[in-house]
Amino acid sequence: MDGMFGLRVAVIVGSTRDGRFGPVVANWLLTHLEQREDMTFDLVDLAETPLPTVFPAFGRPAAPGTAELLATVSPRLAAADAFVIVTPEYNHSFPASLKNAIDWHNKEWHAKPVGFVSYGGLSGGLRAVEQLRVVLAELHAVTIRDTVSFHGAWTRFDADAGAKDPAADAAAKTMLDQLAWWAHALRDAKALRPYTA
Numbered sequence: 543m544d545g546m547f548g549l550r551v552a553v554i555v556g557s558t559r560d561g562r563f564g565p566v567v568a569n570w571l572l573t574h575l576e577q578r579e580d581m582t583f584d585l586v587d588l589a590e591t592p593l594p595t596v597f598p599a600f601g602r603p604a605a606p607g608t609a610e611l612l613a614t615v616s617p618r619l620a621a622a623d624a625f626v627i628v629t630p631e632y633n634h635s636f637p638a639s640l641k642n643a644i645d646w647h648n649k650e651w652h653a654k655p656v657g658f659v660s661y662g663g664l665s666g667g668l669r670a671v672e673q674l675r676v677v678l679a680e681l682h683a684v685t686i687r688d689t690v691s692f693h694g695a696w697t698r699f700d701a702d703a704g705a706k707d708p709a710a711d712a713a714a715k716t717m718l719d720q721l722a723w724w725a726h727a728l729r730d731a732k733a734l735r736p737y738t739a
């Protein structure tokens with residue numbers, strides 16, 4: 543479903559590392575989104591849309607080359623009703639590539655829900671997600687309670703990119719259902735009363 547009632551979900555792939563595992567996790571999530579009648583998705587892969595780490599001075603526009611790069615990302619974040627961030631854990635946090643993409647934007651996050659699918663070694667990216675909640679609160683976003691996490695992620699998927707443990711599929715449904723509730727609630731509320739904070 544699309545248009546007025548369908549929810550537009552931007553799926554953000556946070557890792558940009560050469561040889562990264564992120565796309566395996568993201569593609570699994572997309573199989574869930576493809577099955578939903580209440581959502582359409584846009585895959586925002588930060589490896590395909592790299593943004594510089596140097597910011598313009600306050601009040602100054604981005605340099606022309608940077609503006610072109612931002613044009614490949616910012617309108618897509620602005621158009622989203624909701625986000626799912628796919629993030630690994632790097633040194634007990636989330637990758638710098640993801641923080642950079644978050645920091646380039648502000649109103650694009652306001653009054654929108656954010657769900658998480660995380661992965662990593664022992665922690666399954668749980669620490670990355672908890673730190674993202676703090677950052678996104680500053681940006682007026684609402685983070686979804688239930689997450690999906692993959693510990694020892696490289697052992698958790700079969701050859702067809704399906705999750706070996708059906709509990710992961712159940713967790714994805716729970717997270718996406720909560721995301722849908724918040725996305726509808728916030729979209730309806732914004733239609734009634736614009737979020738101007």
Ligand SMILES: Cc1cc2nc3c(=O)[nH]c(=O)nc-3n(C[C@H](O)[C@H](O)[C@H](O)COP(=O)(O)O)c2cc1C
Binds near residue numbers: 557558559561663695
């Ligand atoms: C710089 C770096 C730091 C890492 N730190 C952690 C960590 O603190 N905890 C953890 O569970 N895994 C850690 N890992 C393992 C990653 O979560 C795992 O390799 C994951 O596949 C990385 O995501 P990517 O393949 O999409 O880049 C780290 C990996 C890298 C590259």
